[in-house]
Amino acid sequence: MTGTRPGPGEPLLDAHLVVERDRFRLDAHLPIAAGEVVALLGPNGAGKTTALRALAGLLPLTAGHVRLGAVTLDDPSHRVWVPAERRHVGVVFQDYLLFPHLSALDNVAFGPRSYGMNRLESRERAVGWLRRVGLADHARVKPRHLSGGQAQRVALARALAVDPPLLLLDEPLAALDAGTRMDTRAELHRHLAEHPGATLLVTHDPLDALVLADRLVIIEDGQIVQEGDAATITAQPRTDYVARLVGLNLYRGQAHDHTVRVGPDFTLAVADAAEGDVFVAFPPTAVALHAREPDGSPRNTWPATIASIQRHGDNLRVQLTGAVTAAADITPAAASHLRLATGQQVWAAVKAVETRTYPVHHGEPEPEPR
Amino acid sequence: MSTVDDRGAGARRPAPAAAPRPRRGTSRVPVGLLVPAAVGLAALVLPLLGLVVRAPWSTLPSRLAAPGVLTALRLSLETATLATLLSVVLGVPLAWLLARVEFPGRRVVRALVTVPLVLPPVVGGVALLLVFGRKGLLGAWLDSAFGITLPFTTPGVVVAEAFVAMPFLIIAVEGALRGADTRFEEAAATLGAGRWTTFRRVTIPLVAPGIAAGAVLCWARALGEFGATITFAGNYPGITQTMPLAVYQTLEGGDLDGAIVLSLLLLVVSVTILASLRDRWITSP
Amino acid sequence: MRAGWTRGGTAALAVAVTLAVTGCGSNSTSGTGGGDPQSSASSAGVTGSLTVFAAASLTESFTQIGKDFEAANPRSKVTFSFGGSSTLATQINQGAKVDVFASAAPANMKTVTDAGNGDGTPTTFVKNQLVIAVPKGNPKGINGLSDLVKPGVKVALCAATVPCGAAANTALTAANVKLTPVTLEQDVKSALSKVKLGEVDAALVYRTDAKADPSDVDGVGFPESAKAVNEYPMVVLKNAKNKTAAQAFVAYVLSDKGKAVLTQAGFQAP
Numbered sequence: 074m075t076g077t078r079p080g081p082g083e084p085l086l087d088a089h090l091v092v093e094r095d096r097f098r099l100d101a102h103l104p105i106a107a108g109e110v111v112a113l114l115g116p117n118g119a120g121k122t123t124a125l126r127a128l129a130g131l132l133p134l135t136a137g138h139v140r141l142g143a144v145t146l147d148d149p150s151h152r153v154w155v156p157a158e159r160r161h162v163g164v165v166f167q168d169y170l171l172f173p174h175l176s177a178l179d180n181v182a183f184g185p186r187s188y189g190m191n192r193l194e195s196r197e198r199a200v201g202w203l204r205r206v207g208l209a210d211h212a213r214v215k216p217r218h219l220s221g222g223q224a225q226r227v228a229l230a231r232a233l234a235v236d237p238p239l240l241l242l243d244e245p246l247a248a249l250d251a252g253t254r255m256d257t258r259a260e261l262h263r264h265l266a267e268h269p270g271a272t273l274l275v276t277h278d279p280l281d282a283l284v285l286a287d288r289l290v291i292i293e294d295g296q297i298v299q300e301g302d303a304a305t306i307t308a309q310p311r312t313d314y315v316a317r318l319v320g321l322n323l324y325r326g327q328a329h330d331h332t333v334r335v336g337p338d339f340t341l342a343v344a345d346a347a348e349g350d351v352f353v354a355f356p357p358t359a360v361a362l363h364a365r366e367p368d369g370s371p372r373n374t375w376p377a378t379i380a381s382i383q384r385h386g387d388n389l390r391v392q393l394t395g396a397v398t399a400a401a402d403i404t405p406a407a408a409s410h411l412r413l414a415t416g417q418q419v420w421a422a423v424k425a426v427e428t429r430t431y432p433v434h435h436g437e438p439e440p441e442p443r
Numbered sequence: 444m445s446t447v448d449d450r451g452a453g454a455r456r457p458a459p460a461a462a463p464r465p466r467r468g469t470s471r472v473p474v475g476l477l478v479p480a481a482v483g484l485a486a487l488v489l490p491l492l493g494l495v496v497r498a499p500w501s502t503l504p505s506r507l508a509a510p511g512v513l514t515a516l517r518l519s520l521e522t523a524t525l526a527t528l529l530s531v532v533l534g535v536p537l538a539w540l541l542a543r544v545e546f547p548g549r550r551v552v553r554a555l556v557t558v559p560l561v562l563p564p565v566v567g568g569v570a571l572l573l574v575f576g577r578k579g580l581l582g583a584w585l586d587s588a589f590g591i592t593l594p595f596t597t598p599g600v601v602v603a604e605a606f607v608a609m610p611f612l613i614i615a616v617e618g619a620l621r622g623a624d625t626r627f628e629e630a631a632a633t634l635g636a637g638r639w640t641t642f643r644r645v646t647i648p649l650v651a652p653g654i655a656a657g658a659v660l661c662w663a664r665a666l667g668e669f670g671a672t673i674t675f676a677g678n679y680p681g682i683t684q685t686m687p688l689a690v691y692q693t694l695e696g697g698d699l700d701g702a703i704v705l706s707l708l709l710l711v712v713s714v715t716i717l718a719s720l721r722d723r724w725i726t727s728p
Numbered sequence: 729m730r731a732g733w734t735r736g737g738t739a740a741l742a743v744a745v746t747l748a749v750t751g752c753g754s755n756s757t758s759g760t761g762g763g764d765p766q767s768s769a770s771s772a773g774v775t776g777s778l779t780v781f782a783a784a785s786l787t788e789s790f791t792q793i794g795k796d797f798e799a800a801n802p803r804s805k806v807t808f809s810f811g812g813s814s815t816l817a818t819q820i821n822q823g824a825k826v827d828v829f830a831s832a833a834p835a836n837m838k839t840v841t842d843a844g845n846g847d848g849t850p851t852t853f854v855k856n857q858l859v860i861a862v863p864k865g866n867p868k869g870i871n872g873l874s875d876l877v878k879p880g881v882k883v884a885l886c887a888a889t890v891p892c893g894a895a896a897n898t899a900l901t902a903a904n905v906k907l908t909p910v911t912l913e914q915d916v917k918s919a920l921s922k923v924k925l926g927e928v929d930a931a932l933v934y935r936t937d938a939k940a941d942p943s944d945v946d947g948v949g950f951p952e953s954a955k956a957v958n959e960y961p962m963v964v965l966k967n968a969k970n971k972t973a974a975q976a977f978v979a980y981v982l983s984d985k986g987k988a989v990l991t992q993a994g995f996q997a998p
Contacts, residue, residue, distance in 0.1 A: 130632070131629055131632070156632070158632045158635050158637050158641075161635070163633070166626070166630060170626055170627055170629075172630075172631075172645060172649075173649070174648045183631070183634050184634040187636040187640055572925055576927050577926055577927050578926035594910075594927050595911055595927075673914075677884075677910055677912075678911050678913065679912060692914065695812060695814050695890075695914055696818075696889030697821075699818070699822075
């Protein structure tokens with residue numbers, strides 16, 4: 074039931090997705106290799122769902138192409154369009170969309186039956202998949218009697234039952250509560266690792282991406298802004314969104330030797346020497362707050378106003394406004410010692426050694442259109 | 444997640460340990476709703492009670508055994524059921540078209556579909572004659588090409604009943620389809636189901652309660668149809684004389700008691716059948 | 729933009745004018761004026777409205793008689809309800825507000841008088857005979873009752889409870905013809921309309937009905953019709969609201985003027 078294998082070095086999924094709708098334009102290259110799990114991350118409205126629907130065949134491309142293995146699924150310039158039902162792409166929807174009138178078994182057997190298997194064989198296959206997700210004894214249960222986690226597993230089994238070369242997951246854990254999410258994430262990781270085809274996972278939760286994906290692709294406003302493995306992205310975020318995602322303060326400025334000019338009134342002393350257009354990042358834990366302008370070693374100090382204070386794990390996260398916006402993590406003890414309150418004026422300080430500087434254009438070639 | 448349907452005749456009594464019923468005067472049902480509801484119920488039920496009270500109970504058994512009575516009843520039930528089947532076969536696809544496909548003139552088509560509802564049934568019968576009669580637009584061709592005539596035949600009764608009753612089914616099913624979640628159909632497509640398979644295995648089962656409810660309405664309307672039947676199909680015992688026609692003829696012949704007996708029979712049979720339909724078959728899950 | 733009251737006032741004025749023009753329309757006299765010396769009891773003095781239930785076969789003739797009566801009695805108004813005699817009899821017995829009842833057969837009249845709703849003895853005023861109504865030109869060549877059972881011939885009859893149906897059955901029995909009609913209509917006009925629509929090849933109706941529609945149907949006489957002649961009785965009803973007018977109407981029907989209209993239509997003298 075799988076497509077023809079692409080040649081060595083060529084990705085299984087070769088997609089250049091261009092979709093124009095109203096005032097929104099998606100333009101993204103998404104190559105995915107067999108066995109690779111790619112997470113598509115981005116804020117709401119970035120185009121993640123559009124990309125997923127285009128790959129699934131639920132939305133036609135305006136331009137570009139989708140090739141899965143040796144088969145072209147969508148190519149407007151050559152008038153090629155394969156509708157969803159002939160694409161052999163598995164989809165796990167955000168609300169699972171299990172057919173309410175069919176049992177779990179019949180749901181999972183639906184795909185094989187649609188592909189022409191007879192009832193007996195498709196049911197056997199379904200039983201096998203339900204066993205793999207640990208729900209063999211729930212075969213006769215109707216979806217409305219399944220818990221969220223169980224429904225998610227049935228949805229996954231249903232999508233995988235036809236051995237699709239491409240698997241798409243739309244926010245697969247979003248509907249679950251925190252506890253269930255952790256367990257389900259671990260299990261999902263196992264199944265995705267076993268899946269021989271390409272996988273695209275759409276999510277807004279960075280933890281999902283970090284645990285489940287081999288590679289992250291960050292998309293904002295229809296454009297890919299950063300991609301790479303988790304480590305690279307965490308270390309060197311390139312947009313505000315990514316920075317917030319990985320929990321860093323990020324600034325862009327002009328570097329000269331060990332200083333970076335971030336704004337007209339704001340210059341940072343940094344640990345790494347650099348020249349030109351750079352990003353500077355430091356974690357909230359590197360920001361110290363003082364009631365008065367501190368003297369001594371820290372050379373990056375500036376006056377700031379407290380915009381909000383929230384709990385953040387065991388610490389407090391303080392959002393600061395001023396010459397630049399920044400987030401600072403403070404221990405509750407330090408906070409009470411400083412008597413921190415919203416609207417209060419404080420001095421923020423960051424040690425140069427805690428900053429990381431990296432060029433905006435990092436010399437690697439941009440992914441070329443194929 | 445409760446699946447107990449606690450509406451209608453299938454209501455289960457609360458456990459004995461439940462809170463006591465509220466006393467009169469402290470009822471939580473607003474009087475403003477209760478009074479009109481009671482009046483409405485009375486308006487519908489009292490005429491039926493009148494039939495029961497005025498029935499000639501002493502001669503009932505012999506009247507029921509009279510020839511033609513059971514024939515008319517059987518004919519009524521058969522034709523109403525066939526008319527409903529015809530309406531489902533033709534009406535569900537039409538409802539699907541109206542609900543799911545955007546085509547030019549859709550609003551006009553929808554309005555046309557409801558015309559039999561506002562047309563006086565006798566006029567409907569005349570219209571059917573003009574089309575399917577021996578000299579009708581299509582009837583003449585059907586007669587000469589296939590030897591098929593509809594007037595004065597039992598199939599003609601089915602056609603007349605379907606004409607007046609199909610709109611009920613179409614409206615009910617269109618409503619159900621509009622309210623259905625189309626994302627399930629997308630999910631089916633991603634699982635490899637073609638359009639017909641999706642329609643058959645996903646769309647229809649999801650609106651099956653709506654179809655059932657529409658079919659019930661359709662059947663009831665077909666059973667009671669008179670004007671179109673007598674005008675188009677004529678009136679002959681055993682072939683086209685359904686219960687409503689038999690009642691009319693008996694009444695006009697001056698036999699009021701006989702007419703009451705026939706009416707009671709029709710009433711009892713249809714109420715029995717309708718009441719035995721379980722709620723959960725005609726309401727969505 | 730007109731002020732509200734002016735628009736409302738205009739509407740009210742329009743309604744009032746309409747009512748004045750249409751109300752009591754029969755008051756406007758025309759042509760043949762008042763008391764005809766030959767109409768005995770009816771004089772220009774009969775006033776009020778009057779409801780007459782009459783058999784369907786009397787439709788054309790009674791409508792004409794009604795107009796003549798109103799012309800002779802300008803301040804009167806006659807309203808008719810035509811239908812199957814059995815239907816009308818049932819309605820009268822169930823309390824319909826009627827002044828005069830003209831039935832196509834004594835049997836139906838008997839139901840009314842037996843229920844005590846008649847005022848006085850019914851008078852037979854005409855007789856009617858059956859003919860076979862066929863589409864104009866007699867395409868199937870029907871010439872007698874026995875032709876009705878030829879294969880492929882569809883026949884409409886009145887139901888047995890209706891006078892023309894009873895008469896038809898009598899005639900068929902007399903002719904020893906066993907006929908299975910395709911439909912049993914509730915009044916003679918319905919049976920006739922089936923012929924006019926071309927749905928049936930023949931129907932047994934009254935001579936008056938065939939005569940009333942010469943452009944669409946032909947009437948074929950047959951000898952057995954003499955064996956099943958319908959006598960038409962007429963009676964004033966006990967609960968008549970306008971007994972004077974009712975009796976005047978009955979008298980008018982029986983008068984020479986009334987008779988002329990009825991004979992013209994094809995009825996026979998009683």
